[in-house]
Amino acid sequence: MKLIPLFIILPLGAAFLLSLSGKRKGAFCDIFSNAITLLLFIISLITLYNTNTQILPLIYKVGGWAPPIGIPLVVDSLTAFMLLIVNFISFMINLYSVNYMEKFTAKSKFYTLFLLMVGGMNGVVISGDIFNLFVFFELASIASYALVAFGSRAEEMEASFKYMAMSAMGSLFILLGIVFLYSNASTLNMAHLSEVISNQGINKTVIFSSILFILGFGIKSAIVPFHAWLADAHPAAPAPISAMLSGILIKSLGIYSLCRIFYNVLGVTTSFLSLLMFLGAVSIIVGGLLALGQSDLKRMLAYSSISQVGYIILGLGIGTPMAILGALFHLFNHSIFKSLLFLNSGAVEYATGTRDLEKLGGLREKMPITANTSLIASMGISGIPPFNGFFSKLLIIFACIKSGYIGYGIWAIIGSVLTISYFMKFQKSAFFGPAPKELESTREVPFLMQTSMVILSIVCIFSGVIILPKFGNYFTEPAKNVLAQGKDYKDMILKVTNEK
Amino acid sequence: MLTYFLCLILFCVGLYAIVRKRNIIKIIIGIIICEYAVNLFLALFAYKMNGRSPIYSPRQEIVNMVDPLPQALALTSIVIGLATTALLVGIAIRIYEKYGTFDITKINRLKG
Numbered sequence: 001m002k003l004i005p006l007f008i009i010l011p012l013g014a015a016f017l018l019s020l021s022g023k024r025k026g027a028f029c030d031i032f033s034n035a036i037t038l039l040l041f042i043i044s045l046i047t048l049y050n051t052n053t054q055i056l057p058l059i060y061k062v063g064g065w066a067p068p069i070g071i072p073l074v075v076d077s078l079t080a081f082m083l084l085i086v087n088f089i090s091f092m093i094n095l096y097s098v099n100y101m102e103k104f105t106a107k108s109k110f111y112t113l114f115l116l117m118v119g120g121m122n123g124v125v126i127s128g129d130i131f132n133l134f135v136f137f138e139l140a141s142i143a144s145y146a147l148v149a150f151g152s153r154a155e156e157m158e159a160s161f162k163y164m165a166m167s168a169m170g171s172l173f174i175l176l177g178i179v180f181l182y183s184n185a186s187t188l189n190m191a192h193l194s195e196v197i198s199n200q201g202i203n204k205t206v207i208f209s210s211i212l213f214i215l216g217f218g219i220k221s222a223i224v225p226f227h228a229w230l231a232d233a234h235p236a237a238p239a240p241i242s243a244m245l246s247g248i249l250i251k252s253l254g255i256y257s258l259c260r261i262f263y264n265v266l267g268v269t270t271s272f273l274s275l276l277m278f279l280g281a282v283s284i285i286v287g288g289l290l291a292l293g294q295s296d297l298k299r300m301l302a303y304s305s306i307s308q309v310g311y312i313i314l315g316l317g318i319g320t321p322m323a324i325l326g327a328l329f330h331l332f333n334h335s336i337f338k339s340l341l342f343l344n345s346g347a348v349e350y351a352t353g354t355r356d357l358e359k360l361g362g363l364r365e366k367m368p369i370t371a372n373t374s375l376i377a378s379m380g381i382s383g384i385p386p387f388n389g390f391f392s393k394l395l396i397i398f399a400c401i402k403s404g405y406i407g408y409g410i411w412a413i414i415g416s417v418l419t420i421s422y423f424m425k426f427q428k429s430a431f432f433g434p435a436p437k438e439l440e441s442t443r444e445v446p447f448l449m450q451t452s453m454v455i456l457s458i459v460c461i462f463s464g465v466i467i468l469p470k471f472g473n474y475f476t477e478p479a480k481n482v483l484a485q486g487k488d489y490k491d492m493i494l495k496v497t498n499e500k
Numbered sequence: 501m502l503t504y505f506l507c508l509i510l511f512c513v514g515l516y517a518i519v520r521k522r523n524i525i526k527i528i529i530g531i532i533i534c535e536y537a538v539n540l541f542l543a544l545f546a547y548k549m550n551g552r553s554p555i556y557s558p559r560q561e562i563v564n565m566v567d568p569l570p571q572a573l574a575l576t577s578i579v580i581g582l583a584t585t586a587l588l589v590g591i592a593i594r595i596y597e598k599y600g601t602f603d604i605t606k607i608n609r610l611k612g
Contacts (some may be wrong), residue, residue: 131573138580145587154598155609159593161524168584175577176538182570183545188564232610433553481602 003043003050004073005059007083007126008136010043011034011119019112019178019181021245030098033111037091044080044087047319051080052474054253056496067128067189067497074128074190074493079477081328082125082256083403085335089247090118092452096343097240099446100350105237110150115434117143117244122254128493129260130178131188137174137253141167141220144249149238159236163229166490171228177212180205182336191493194265202267204215210266213258214275220256223313225284227306231290235298236307239346240348242298247307247339251331255309259316264482264489268319276317283310288418297345297430301338308334308381309413314412315396316483318403326395329466332476337377340456344374347445347453348430351439357426361437366442369450371431373457378427378462382420388460511537515517524602531588535581539574545582546570 014036057076120140127133149160184205187195220231287307294300315327380387399408517530551566
């Protein structure tokens, strides 16, 4: 309970302190920011434990003001689930960037922006007030624009501008949607908003603002008609930031906000669900086909993100408890293996200086750890049975068939075949075969980079067990219940706020 | 009603600039116009004819008060807009240094 505001205070405060440290090099920035992210990870574990021992969600009132007026920070099971993902991945990536960011100048500025982004994402996930969610959304977005352009080469500037122009429009749509909701309901608190809307019934204003929300959050989560920025922005960023963006930013800012607002606040309708299913299925196929044709390693991974996000959206669109469970499980899995794959691509670039698949080859002997971890991640993402990706995709496809959407099930299977094919291409051209002459002197990356890759791959191997009820009951199952119970969310929140 | 319609037109002008213009600076101005249209909309729907500013004073009875929250929201969104604009302009300057042009059709080293 007392720990809740720390998710926002710690990263923001640390970012402020790091920005004061100027251009000073040395171990201070590394140790400090790693300590902060480790601390956040530990707190998120404690928070997960707390939400599992309590039935009602935890609420912190900012400034002591009671909720209809003040801003509440709400931690329920879904929030705890997302917080754990965000803080675990950001700790791993922070560990990785200690060595990787050596070649860039102004490392302290990197950590400042990085921690601002982490603080923004935590804020989006934890906020119980819709406008506050928007403010944190913008905080994380602005930090990510600057981080995409961090290398300050021409391509990075171009990608960042494209990303910024599209994303700024998305944010405006979200703001406009919030304004329409407020003009209709005269409150910004999510629980109260939900109550007012269910008393009023769905009118034209609510429908219009939900269209605006789909546009805005759709741009952020890169569902297919809005995906153009992702394939430029993710490859252009430094590898840790690509891993951050693909691993957690599009999920916490895009998918989490989308499903929190639609499932818990506005209430889902059949037309919304069928729209989500359609967009998800289109994303799976389009992302997969585009990934197949790429020769740039990171660009291929970025298109693959679009395809995998399609699975999550498809699962959320089916809307049965089993499908939602599959979608959340896939969200967790994707954040693990996609960030691992981007870290691998960064390691390859670090060691060889190129990420063009046609120029690579035979790195298996030179870089055994990178090769093996990327093999594990590739098998995870393409759904080879003992790994985690298999179970989540299986759940989503089963849910499709069980609800009678056999066509969508077949699309998802085709998408899975596409995934296997482009990851086979990646493995074959990067790690197998003869090594070109230029890569003779390649060596394995430094220790800390290896450590974070190895930890992520271990999680990737063993997180398949979450499918078993014994483990899932503490992690994905309660998070699924939050979404599946839909608008009962408001009753839980109001019960807690009225008690005190 | 007319004012809301004019506000919509302002938003569409901004959108037109973003979609149709080739110059980066004009695109940025388009984004700014869109932002201001949204801020104007915030202020408009909170407006009340002959409304009174929502400042509490002990001796007066407050009648016909305007809603203060949208104004606070507009302030916040102006600040956010400032940050975005500053970053956009900063990147635009760097793009001009690298490419020597503001024309987006000539800034195409990335291939979709």
